[in-house]
Amino acid sequence: xxxxxxxxxxxxxxxxxxxxxxxxxxxxxxxxxxxxxxxxxxxxxxxxxxxxxxxxxxxxxxxxxxxxxxxxxxxxxxxxxxxxxxxxxxxxxxxxxxxxxxxxxxxxxxxxxxxxxxxxxxxxxxxxxxxxxxxxxxxxxxxxxxxxxxxxxxxxxxxxxxxxxxxxxxxxxxxxxxxxxxxxxxxxxxxxxxxxxxxxxxxxxxxxxxxxxxxxxxxxxxxxxxxxxxxxxxxxxxxxxxxxxxxxxxxxxxxxxxxxxxxxx
Amino acid sequence: xxxxxxxxxxxxxxxxxxxxxxxxxxxxxxxxxxxxxxxxxxxxxxxxxxxxxxxxxxxxxxxxxxxxxxxxxxxxxxxxxxxxxxxxxxxxxxxxxxxxxxxxxxxxxxxxxxxxxxxxxxxxxxxxxxxxxxxxxxxxxxxxxxxxxxxxxxxxxxxxxxxxxxxxxxxxxxxxxxxxxxxxxxxxxxxxxxxxxxxxxxxxxxxxxxxxxxxxxxxxxxxxxxxxxxxxxxxxxxxxxxxxxxxxxxxx
Ligand SMILES: Nc1ncnc2c1ncn2[C@@H]1O[C@H](COP(=O)(O)OP(=O)(O)OP(=O)(O)O)[C@@H](O)[C@H]1O
Ligand SMILES: [Mg+2]
Numbered sequence: 347x348x349x350x351x352x353x354x355x356x357x358x359x360x361x362x363x364x365x366x367x368x369x370x371x372x373x374x375x376x377x378x379x380x381x382x383x384x385x386x387x388x389x390x391x392x393x394x395x396x397x398x399x400x401x402x403x404x405x406x407x408x409x410x411x412x413x414x415x416x417x418x419x420x421x422x423x424x425x426x427x428x429x430x431x432x433x434x435x436x437x438x439x440x441x442x443x444x445x446x447x448x449x450x451x452x453x454x455x456x457x458x459x460x461x462x463x464x465x466x467x468x469x470x471x472x473x474x475x476x477x478x479x480x481x482x483x484x485x486x487x488x489x490x491x492x493x494x495x496x497x498x499x500x501x502x503x504x505x506x507x508x509x510x511x512x513x514x515x516x517x518x519x520x521x522x523x524x525x526x527x528x529x530x531x532x533x534x535x536x537x538x539x540x541x542x543x544x545x546x547x548x549x550x551x552x553x554x555x556x557x558x559x560x561x562x563x564x565x566x567x568x569x570x571x572x573x574x575x576x577x578x579x580x581x582x583x584x585x586x587x588x589x590x591x592x593x594x595x596x597x598x599x600x601x602x603x604x605x606x607x608x609x610x611x
Numbered sequence: 612x613x614x615x616x617x618x619x620x621x622x623x624x625x626x627x628x629x630x631x632x633x634x635x636x637x638x639x640x641x642x643x644x645x646x647x648x649x650x651x652x653x654x655x656x657x658x659x660x661x662x663x664x665x666x667x668x669x670x671x672x673x674x675x676x677x678x679x680x681x682x683x684x685x686x687x688x689x690x691x692x693x694x695x696x697x698x699x700x701x702x703x704x705x706x707x708x709x710x711x712x713x714x715x716x717x718x719x720x721x722x723x724x725x726x727x728x729x730x731x732x733x734x735x736x737x738x739x740x741x742x743x744x745x746x747x748x749x750x751x752x753x754x755x756x757x758x759x760x761x762x763x764x765x766x767x768x769x770x771x772x773x774x775x776x777x778x779x780x781x782x783x784x785x786x787x788x789x790x791x792x793x794x795x796x797x798x799x800x801x802x803x804x805x806x807x808x809x810x811x812x813x814x815x816x817x818x819x820x821x822x823x824x825x826x827x828x829x830x831x832x833x834x835x836x837x838x839x840x841x842x843x844x845x846x847x848x849x850x851x852x853x854x855x856x857x858x859x860x861x862x863x
Binding site: 414415416433435459 | 766781
């Protein structure tokens with residue numbers, strides 16, 4: 347069960363900046379509180395892939411960290427499958443913005459992290475192989491993360507997340523830092539994975555095209571403090587293409603405008 | 612690689628030639644400033660009558676014990692201080708206060724507490740390595756990327772797993788570097804300790820030879836100390852290469 351409900355969610359950080367004032371925020375002082383999330387109400391249905399957009403620094407990672415249980419909200423509550431989130435669980439796996447692979451473990455050891463409970467080592471090996479094959483990393487089982495390219499590292503992390511068979515997958519900018527082609531391939535892979543496994547998936551991205559191509563629904567957040575500015579269900583058939591669907595193009599321009607860019611490039 | 616070795620031997624050759632020239636023309640007597648050949652002859656004597664071996668073993672024995680004790684106590688303490696902020700706040704000022712006190716300043720107390728023999732020397736070596744090891748381990752633990760702890764939480768690591776599958780492997784590169792530095796310090800300290808607290812070891816050999824006015828033996832002692840120091844450092848560098856090659860931390 348992975349129906350997720352955010353109720354009135356708020357998050358404040360205590361500002362620990364040393365300098366007394368900054369140009370952007372002349373009224374901020376050390377010790378002041380910074381409101382990052384402002385009373386957010388959202389629902390995610392089971393099996394849905396939702397893409398979350400928003401300007402840089404608005405609190406997207408913070409929102410995901412709270413849903414994953416790494417961080418506590420200062421107000422409001424998060425429910426997953428009717429139960430309030432109290433801490434990190436292996437039932438909702440986080441894919442980190444920058445690599446979260448443990449660098450001293452091989453690809454196989456990393457993928458096996460979520461399978462440690464399996465006593466039968468032959469079955470465990472089989473599972474590890476299955477997920478490594480799913481992301482096409484056969485032959486790299488005994489490589490350390492630093493011996494892989496950026497794209498391969500992301501795929502390994504995806505395999506590690508899927509191997510747990512979590513009911514919720516949380517991805518923070520899973521394509522950041524990848525070159526264009528790798529980005530496209532990775533995106534396709536995530537979409538296929540979702541079509542195939544139908545796991546509830548939350549994807550934070552700053553790329554509007556990613557959100558429109560991938561999401562069953564998009565959520566646009568405003569700048570800090572983040573509030574929900576737009577929610578839109580995307581009922582377009584996949585594979586999606588801006589050329590063939592003027593409706594999608596129109597939406598794209600609208601969101602560009604909403605995020606402060608006057609015309610889509 | 613070959614060329615680098617050639618350059619090294621050239622510099623040693625130049626040193627020996629300069630030494631020979633100085634010994635011959637400085638006007639000092641052989642007893643004050645022995646020439647290279649006399650020193651080599653003295654070395655041969657020391658090797659033949661077993662003195663050198665005995666003293667070298669005595670020194671290495673103390674360093675090994677002191678250093679192991681420092682590892683056994685320093686690294687776990689460092690991990691604890693790195694993870695438990697309250698303990699860190701309490702213990703860190705104390706450690707920072709004790710650290711700059713030279714281990715040699717502890718000689719009077721350690722002789723009083725442990726008497727004469729190996730134990731005060733081992734205690735001094737322990738002190739010299741314990742503080743740097745503890746401090747470096749603490750810093751290394753505090754610098755572990757917090758993402759890894761979130762991964763550990765996400766995958767339900769037990770306390771045991773967090774220590775042995777996350778913290779320990781994460782700090783290995785820094786700790787190996789710290790080991791390399793502290794073994795050098797330990798080696799410096801053992802010689803000094805042996806000049807005061809014991810009747811054996813390379814430090815004692817130097818002091819004893821000075822009292823007998825055998826400057827050639829003094830120089831032999833110094834040369835062996837230098838060579839062993841070099842070997843210890845090479846050993847540690849090897850260790851650092853093996854360990855960091857495993858997960859791509861820069862080897863220095
Ligand atoms: N631990 C913290 N302590 C204080 N302030 C924090 C902390 N973590 C985040 N913030 C602040 O909260 C705001 C939101 O941070 P967050 O990382 O969630 O943004 P983001 O939307 O993910 O940005 P980006 O798109 O650049 O990844 C930032 O202004 C940041 O300075
Ligand atoms: Mg972020």
